[in-house]
Amino acid sequence: MPPTRVLTPSTRDELVEALAQATPRTRLVAGGTDLVRELHRPGEAPDLLIDLTGVSGLATIRLDDGSLHIGALSTFTGLQEDPLVRRHALCLSLAAAQVGSVQIRNAGTLGGNVANASPCADGATALMALDADVVTVDGAGEERRRPLREVLLGPGRTALRHDEAIIEYPLPALSADHRSVFAKVGSRTAVSVARLNAALVVRLDATTGVLAEVRVALGAVGGTAFRVPELERELEGRAVDQGSAQLFADGCMAAVQASIPGRYSLPYKQHAAVGLAYDAWNMLALGPVCEPAWA
């Protein structure tokens, strides 16, 4: 087997040149927290590794005309700390703060979180609720923008071609009228892979305080994170009160039941969904907890 080569592009042009050499056996490396483990398991070695960490500009987070653009190489630590993300996409910052450990958050990136397509990716659930798009560049230098739901196809499966790298996620920046939260249930309180996660984004009517817009995303309960549009419609126009909380919890439970019928984990997850929904709702009503509650 020919040896693995490594390319270390440092500019967008060099990245495109590198991608032009990619084959279906090529792997792109960002934080490496999933891929490097994989490389050291027995199996076919990639023909080419393209290290994205040196490409300038890919970790940039900027606000542009109402859109927040999050560079694909943004680390979870970066997302956790970035003032623009905290102001305009808080649920993503809250999700990032609950990924792995400090060491994993320092290395792991939002690009890798989506490209690796783990069903329990916390970043993907938050991005779903934020209506994020995915911008990629390929080996021909072509940029392409499409909704996240068109990129995530299933566990470990994406619509990304082998010569395509995610470069950023544009999303509509949340305003002062928006609230967004993220909640997660894992097998332990820290350094935990989600058994179930949820992101909730709402816009409150400035005068009446009712839920003018609702976006609900669930993850780790099916092949990919997904939205729950019927629940969103049901909640819109309602007040942020106990009745809505109950409706939200019931809706989350129903969504879990519909997503994994007959799965061994259903008896647990359908009830976990109720607790998770109340956690999320309480954060929404009382203000988000910015530090993990376990510490």
Added chain:
Amino acid sequence: MQLVLTVNGTTYEVEARPTARLLDVLRDQLGLTGTKEGCAEGECGACTVIVDGRAVNSCVMLAVQARGKEILTVEGLARDGELDVLQRKFVEYGAVQCGFCTPGMLMSAKALLMRDPTPSEQDIRIALAGNLCRCTGYTAIVAAVKAASGQESTPQMALPGVPGELAAAAVTDPATLAVACETVESEAGRPLGAPCTPVDGGPTPAGEGSTTSGARSVSEGGE
């Protein structure tokens, strides 16, 4: 492939396999075996090093990704024969049991104190959440980090019959150290700090991307 790495302030030119992890290069090529391999999956934190001021798991980082960055390992903590305050407090507070997690614990704590010299206990617990101690000595470790940051901290456990300051002195006492080093060197059959050479039947570099036969030789240079 040729790599230039800066570890503990020294620049090394290393001939590394393209898929080598930072951990592999530190341990096998630079002989810096203070950094431990535990789970090899980024879960346990035994391999924690500091790269450009941030704690990372060197078992899930490719060596090539550390090019041009400042790497700090546990060997870089002590200065001029003086233990770092964190190391002293770990000794004083009995925060070391089997010791395998200790380098990783120290590096996570160091990264925290580099950013925040007076962290709260909650900050310390968050910083150490990715470092597993199977002896479950967490309480003493948290107390030691707190003490290292100059904050009041109650020792949970001390060496039996040995006051904390004395215990720390024993560790830094040259005579005691010399005896310990001789024992370790005679066990290992090589001088401490010498680069490892592959043993027969052991893992050998696959030689990917490299035509140099002496792929494991390390030269110090670049200063």
